[in-house]
């Protein structure tokens with residue numbers, strides 16, 4: 001289990017995360033929702049060990065960094081590295097032997113092409129393939145469904161379900177409620193750097209209602225559309 005205890009994070013004078021307490025168990029899919037700028041990516045980066053923070057994050061008394069696969073919203077790749085070289089590199093980092101590139105290229109990516117020349121969706125699929133091949137125990141997926149085609153979306157949903165069945169820890173974010181409903185067991189509502197609500201599937205609607213009741217009509221009225 002991952003235990004996030006009183007995590008706080010500031011960028012300069014700006015406090016982005018305020019005393020976050022949350023836990024993620026194996027075999028559960030946890031969704032983190034919130035407005036743009038709420039702090040989802042920052043929280044994910046802290047858990048993945050990519051950012052310094054105040055507080056404590058525990059994972060079975062072992063280092064999370066060596067077990068986590070982090071899928072960023074917009075993955076970037078080194079220049080002049082092909083898709084195949086990238087997969088080889090990330091597998092080497094975990095000492096995983098890659099057996100059959102062709103078979104394991106599940107999204108049919110052009111692996112001989114430079115990864116930095118891939119489209120947005122292709123980059124996401126390459127990064128996802130990499131963390132799956134690494135056989136991680138923890139998957140932190142920042143907007144995994146965003147920017148990929150419909151067929152790949154269905155595949156990614158099935159992959160997440162497979163990870164759950166394999167008792168992996170999965171934490172993801174999405175801005176699409178139907179996707180979260182379909183995929184997640186728990187939702188955590190992050191607002192201005194604080195988790196204001198954590199609910200199981202039976203209460204997802206309450207988060208949706210909270211988000212929708214935040215004066216949307218009044219804001220659109222301010223545009224005085226004619």
Ligand SMILES: Nc1ncnc2c1ncn2[C@@H]1O[C@H](COP(=O)(O)OP(=O)(O)OP(=O)(O)O)[C@@H](O)[C@H]1O
Pocket residue numbers: 011014016034035036037038039040041042043
């Ligand atoms: N490197 C940085 N330096 C300064 N401020 C940052 C930095 N990274 C993020 N922030 C700020 O932290 C806040 C949270 O950003 P974050 O990217 O975590 O939000 P988010 O919930 O993931 O948003 P989105 O839904 O748009 O992806 C924002 O106000 C952002 O401007």
